[in-house]
Amino acid sequence: MIDISNIYKSFNSKQVLAGVDLSINTGETMVIIGGSGCGKSVLLRHIIGLMQPDRGSVKIDGTDVSRINRKELFALRKRLGMLFQGAALFDSLTVAENVGLGLREHSEYSAEQISDIVNKKLEMVGMSGTGGLMPAELSGGMKKRVGLARAIAMDPEYILYDEPTTGLDPIMADKINDLIIALRSRMALTSIAVTHDMVSAAKIADRIAMLHQGKIIFCGTPEEIKRSPDERVQRFIKGEAD
Amino acid sequence: MPLKLNILFQRSILENIGRSTIDLFQEWGAAFILLGKISLSLRHIFRNFSQILTQMMFFGVSSLPVVLFSAVFTGMVAGVQAAYQMQGLVPPIWLGAGISRAVLIELGPVLTALVVAGRVGAGIAAELGTMKVTEQIDALETMAIDPVAYLYMPRFVAGAVMAPVLTVFANFVALVGGWLVAVLSVGISSQMYMDGLRFHFHTRDLVGGIVKSVFFGIIIATSGCFHGSATEGGAEGVGKATTNSVVTSAVLILIFDYIISAWIFR
Numbered sequence: 001m002i003d004i005s006n007i008y009k010s011f012n013s014k015q016v017l018a019g020v021d022l023s024i025n026t027g028e029t030m031v032i033i034g035g036s037g038c039g040k041s042v043l044l045r046h047i048i049g050l051m052q053p054d055r056g057s058v059k060i061d062g063t064d065v066s067r068i069n070r071k072e073l074f075a076l077r078k079r080l081g082m083l084f085q086g087a088a089l090f091d092s093l094t095v096a097e098n099v100g101l102g103l104r105e106h107s108e109y110s111a112e113q114i115s116d117i118v119n120k121k122l123e124m125v126g127m128s129g130t131g132g133l134m135p136a137e138l139s140g141g142m143k144k145r146v147g148l149a150r151a152i153a154m155d156p157e158y159i160l161y162d163e164p165t166t167g168l169d170p171i172m173a174d175k176i177n178d179l180i181i182a183l184r185s186r187m188a189l190t191s192i193a194v195t196h197d198m199v200s201a202a203k204i205a206d207r208i209a210m211l212h213q214g215k216i217i218f219c220g221t222p223e224e225i226k227r228s229p230d231e232r233v234q235r236f237i238k239g240e241a242d
Numbered sequence: 243m244p245l246k247l248n249i250l251f252q253r254s255i256l257e258n259i260g261r262s263t264i265d266l267f268q269e270w271g272a273a274f275i276l277l278g279k280i281s282l283s284l285r286h287i288f289r290n291f292s293q294i295l296t297q298m299m300f301f302g303v304s305s306l307p308v309v310l311f312s313a314v315f316t317g318m319v320a321g322v323q324a325a326y327q328m329q330g331l332v333p334p335i336w337l338g339a340g341i342s343r344a345v346l347i348e349l350g351p352v353l354t355a356l357v358v359a360g361r362v363g364a365g366i367a368a369e370l371g372t373m374k375v376t377e378q379i380d381a382l383e384t385m386a387i388d389p390v391a392y393l394y395m396p397r398f399v400a401g402a403v404m405a406p407v408l409t410v411f412a413n414f415v416a417l418v419g420g421w422l423v424a425v426l427s428v429g430i431s432s433q434m435y436m437d438g439l440r441f442h443f444h445t446r447d448l449v450g451g452i453v454k455s456v457f458f459g460i461i462i463a464t465s466g467c468f469h470g471s472a473t474e475g476g477a478e479g480v481g482k483a484t485t486n487s488v489v490t491s492a493v494l495i496l497i498f499d500y501i502i503s504a505w506i507f508r
């Protein structure tokens with residue numbers, strides 16, 4: 001369970017998050033939607049402790065992410081996986097080394113065991129046989145899938161997705177959606193995705209929350225969001241400019 | 243109206259000076275904090291040994307050709323210059339001595355460091371800067387891998403170890419360059435050049451130059467890591483980080499050259 005309570009964050013004088021409250025239940029997929037630049041990535045970075053809130057707290061299973069020391073934070077992060085918007089693969093490492101890096105650094109597995117796990121994870125994301133390639137040789141969609149394999153390599157309990165489908169063609173985007181759904185049922189993951197892609201949100205979400213001007217202005221099921229009377233929500237899901 | 247403008251103008255200048263001064267101090271503070279973190283992470287030196295080896299290869303092997311090439315010409319210039327300055331004043335037996343002290347104390351370590359700052363320092367800043375703006379450094383963090391121990395410390399160690407190694411090679415090649423000039427253009431015998439080298443060789447000169455190069459290697463690597471990891475704003479930011487890294491190293495190399503010279507060669 002992730003409990004985000006009343007977090008504020010500003011850069012210089014720009015208020016990005018202004019009292020965000022949201023809780024994500026264990027086992028559910030929460031999708032946070034909102035326009036570009038509204039602070040979705042900033043919110044995700046608070047959850048995994050890459051940024052500290054000016055005020056408020058993020059608690060993961062009761063542990064306040066911004067109040068623990070670095071060692072405890074690292075221990076916590078081993079239970080979380082994150083897929084970055086641009087996949088953020090290490091470009092000096094091969095696909096297999098990217099996926100296996102966490103295991104190599106943190107586990108006692110032998111090189112063969114790691115290689116087996118890496119192959120299994122690559123197979124789960126439909127990238128079997130690509131272990132020897134360099135990230136520069138992959139297309140955008142393939143990078144995202146490798147990034148996904150890397151995020152699940154350590155069998156995390158939580159996974160964070162930053163715009164998993166942005167920048168992909170609709171077919172590839174749909175494959176990623178299917179993967180997210182498949183992974184969730186296979187690994188009992190609690191997932192948080194941020195996106196501005198409503199199609200993806202509607203497909204993968206148990207609940208959708210909308211971030212607008214630093215606050216969560218709506219939180220409910222995909223069915224409920226369609227019926228929301230809030231004009232700002234309606235404009236966003238219909239893709240209308242104001 | 244002109245008066246008012248004038249006041250406005252002055253205030254903005256003062257404000258700018260004030261702000262840049264604060265920025266400068268903040269930047270130096272951040273650089274020292276990074277240096278402290280790197281020093282602490284030296285305890286992981288054996289865990290990350292393969293990274294260190296990779297970085298040593300990059301630092302040393304990749305810059306060896308350009309270092310040697312610069313060194314041979316440096317030695318030749320030192321030869322020409324020494325011969326010219328000594329003309330009619332000092333017997334040519336002193337030529338070897340003049341060249342060797344200039345090379346061992348100053349030219350070898352300093353010019354090697356400047357060449358390496360342009361080659362390796364820029365490379366470190368560009369690589370880490372790209373990793374920063376493409377979120378690869380954040381990705382390491384989220385995988386519970388400390389970027390200081392995994393990325394910065396290996397570069398730091400490689401700099402501290404390989405800059406002296408390169409300097410030793412450069413010294414040797416520069417002395418060969420000096421010999422070429424002495425024999426071919428000044429017209430003294432090889433024997434005379436070698437005697438000049440041998441009779442006026444002081445271990446302190448060689449060691450002093452190498453001590454300098456350890457500091458220079460640390461400056462180059464730390465500056466590359468610092469500017470690289472502080473990169474913001476896409477490809478343009480990477481370009482700026484690279485330039486800043488080279489400029490910072492070059493200036494610091496010259497400053498430390500003075501400080502260490504004043505300390506060792508009193």
Ligand SMILES: Nc1ncnc2c1ncn2[C@@H]1O[C@H](COP(=O)(O)OP(=O)(O)O)[C@@H](O)[C@H]1O
Binds near residue numbers: 043
């Ligand atoms: N490290 C940072 N420093 C300064 N401003 C930032 C930083 N990170 C994000 N911002 C600002 O916060 C706002 C929200 O950014 P972001 O969360 O990336 O938006 P998005 O919803 O598109 O993911 C943007 O205006 C951005 O400029």
Ligand SMILES: [Mg+2]
Binds near residue numbers: 040041042085162163
């Ligand atoms: Mg974003």
